Amino acid sequence: MKNRYFLYILLFNIGYFIPGIKAQEFTFDKIDSTANKKALEILSSLEVDSVLIYTHGCIGCETIDPDECECSSGYKSVYIIWKTINNSEILKIDCCKSHKPESIDISEFWNELNANKDNYFSSKFMTEYYAVHHSFYKIELISLEGSQNLEFYDFYFDEENQYHNRNIKQPIVHLNQLIHKIINEYEKNK
Numbered sequence: 001m002k003n004r005y006f007l008y009i010l011l012f013n014i015g016y017f018i019p020g021i022k023a024q025e026f027t028f029d030k031i032d033s034t035a036n037k038k039a040l041e042i043l044s045s046l047e048v049d050s051v052l053i054y055t056h057g058c059i060g061c062e063t064i065d066p067d068e069c070e071c072s073s074g075y076k077s078v079y080i081i082w083k084t085i086n087n088s089e090i091l092k093i094d095c096c097k098s099h100k101p102e103s104i105d106i107s108e109f110w111n112e113l114n115a116n117k118d119n120y121f122s123s124k125f126m127t128e129y130y131a132v133h134h135s136f137y138k139i140e141l142i143s144l145e146g147s148q149n150l151e152f153y154d155f156y157f158d159e160e161n162q163y164h165n166r167n168i169k170q171p172i173v174h175l176n177q178l179i180h181k182i183i184n185e186y187e188k189n190k
Contacts, residue, residue: 035078035093039142042082050143052081052113054179060133079183083110090186102189106182113178116171117141121148123170129161137176 032055039051057076077094081104088106092099113120121141131154140149156167167173 031076031078031093031095034098035080038091038093038098039080039082042080043142043144047085048082050082050141052179053138053140053142054079054081054183055138055140056135056183058133058135061135079179079186081106081179081182083107090182092186102186104182104186109178109182113141113175116175117148119171120175121150121172123150123152123172125152125156125167125170126163127153127156127161127167128163129155129158131155131158139172139175139179 035053035055039053042048043051055076055078058074061074075095077092080091080093082089083106087103088110089101090104091101120139135154136151137153138149138151140147150172152172155161157164161167
């Protein structure tokens with residue numbers, strides 16, 4: 001028993017110091033840093049009053065070609081969405097690169113978001129269940145007035161979570177669905 005415990009500690013310490021193990025976390029942080037910097041540039045340099053940052057990723061998911069991008073044990077994509085005087089634009093930043101901004105028509109989305117943002121960001125999730133391999137989401141709205149954000153995970157909605165029914169009724173779930181429609185349309189047109 002003593003030897004087995006020692007072996008677990010040894011393997012954990014070796015894994016912790018192997019560069020590839022921590023590289024994924026570093027890549028995810030780099031994506032966040034790039035996205036936050038870009039969002040602040042957009043907010044300060046354009047005639048924009050708010051920017052939405054939508055993050056979606058997965059921990060422990062397989063990647064199709066890990067040599068092509070920097071993500072090796074999952075993925076992460078950040079979408080920055082903003083409205084200018086004439087239109088809205090979307091910019092994607094992922095493990096591979098920062099894509100070029102594209103114009104999108106989502107004026108109804110902005111009306112919905114502005115009318116219900118306090119309700120969306122007041123969502124509260126509960127869980128006693130955790131999945132090692134899981135998707136994660138973060139929605140952040142940054143404006144000249146301040147910022148609001150909320151993070152959540154797919155296992156909050158797993159039927160094994162006793163709070164499943166409560167969690168699927170949270171207002172942010174509706175906002176997440178609206179954002180998914182925008183992103184799916186954007187990805188389809190690329």
